[in-house]
């Protein structure tokens with residue numbers, strides 16, 4: 001194994017990609033060719049927070065415990081819990097996934113309360129800009145972050161039709177209980193009453209939130225302002241529920257049973273709010289939740305019955321289950337013991353089989369695989385529709401190291417493949433450095449390695465999504481009329497025989 005390279009290693013190619021070329025690129029849909037290799041890479045710029053947006057980590061801005069009166073020791077009411085979540089994302093750069101996990105601060109809440117808190121926090125973060133714009137009409141001076149976040153959550157509730165008296169009273173009570181900020185309760189009362197007068201009518205005309213500059217700037221450089229504006233609109237719309245079936249032949253009957261749409265690529269889409277575990281087929285393990293874009297890497301790998309397939313970075317096992325349901329002899333590896341348990345649970349529910357290995361992909365030494373699926377750790381910037389907290393919980397500072405890790409993982413995976421084997425590399429990222437550029441660079445590093453364009457010729461895959469180097473670029477603004485898709489990149493790489 002080669003030693004890890006430092007971020008910004010000069011041995012990495014940094015020149016702009018060729019203009020024009022195959023597929024979508026020639027139509028100007030591909031990455032705009034700029035010198036910037038992505039956030040944190042070669043730009044020499046610090047990854048700052050957006051001006052006027054979420055606040056930095058300065059201690060002075062942080063709410064004290066008494067300003068977050070809801071310590072985990074006692075169950076929280078949903079509004080207070082939502083406030084705790086929003087503060088933790090914006091002030092401490094924690095993710096909602098971490099905060100709402102099985103051991104997080106919401107663990108002791110009743111499921112319905114927890115779900116409400118999570119929804120309030122998620123939608124407040126999704127709509128931060130329009131909420132701030134709504135509040136700005138009535139606020140003279142932006143208050144301290146803990147107070148501002150109470151106002152944002154309350155404004156979201158008012159904008160979406162909650163009864164004004166309950167929302168305003170709860171917000172004022174919450175601020176009164178904040179030792180350092182209780183004097184702001186009069187202002188909050190006045191502001192929220194005025195918001196209640198104009199919302200939800202004003203809400204209908206809102207503009208989507210803009211991505212913070214640390215992410216927007218490199219994405220605009222890669223894809224252009226129009227595309228990123230369309231992605232922001234997709235992020236604002238959120239994501240429907242997509243299901244992958246254990247047996248594709250069940251698509252017709254199941255879609256009728258659960259009132260779902262069959263998408264061109266074979267996933268089912270449920271475009272209404274549902275309790276997932278109550279849908280027909282959940283207990284029987286007939287399907288699992290997986291975004292339609294996330295289902296494509298395993299589809300293009302096209303595992304055959306009996307093939308020896310390694311799923312690297314496998315948890316919680318969405319792609320493992322696809323590979324196993326194709327009849328492959330699957331080994332699923334993940335570094336996280338807790339997340340590996342999720343693979344086990346998912347396999348048990350769906351009645352599918354795979355060997356599970358917990359460990360670092362870079363230390364795994366078994367070779368001779370017919371095919372490997374590498375769903376490498378990445379910025380996850382393709383999943384902002386589902387995780388609107390992500391742009392605020394990150395600042396781009398880890399992306400450079402992730403890019404280097406992905407390259408190491410590609411090289412290691414290629415070394416484990418048998419001659420003539422195939423590697424599917426994928427990331428749920430919108431950043432070309434974590435997709436197109438990785439494959440470009442892998443092709444340059446490994447003489448004889450090729451991308452397999454024919455593997456992309458599958459039902460529902462638009463040829464315009466195929467990239468210059470022979471991968472597949474999926475974006476949140478695609479399928480806008482049917483509910484969008486996550487941002488993803490995937491490519492099939494063939495090792496020479």
Ligand SMILES: C[S@@+](CC[C@H](N)C(=O)[O-])C[C@H]1O[C@@H](n2cnc3c(N)ncnc32)[C@H](O)[C@@H]1O
Pocket residue numbers: 312313314315316317318319320333334335336339359360361362375376377378428
């Ligand atoms: C994008 S998620 C994988 C999603 C999964 N493939 C699926 O379809 O359900 C990335 C995973 O990589 C794992 N991971 C991160 N670094 C790793 C490493 N060095 N070796 C193995 N797994 C790693 C994480 O624990 C995480 O579960």
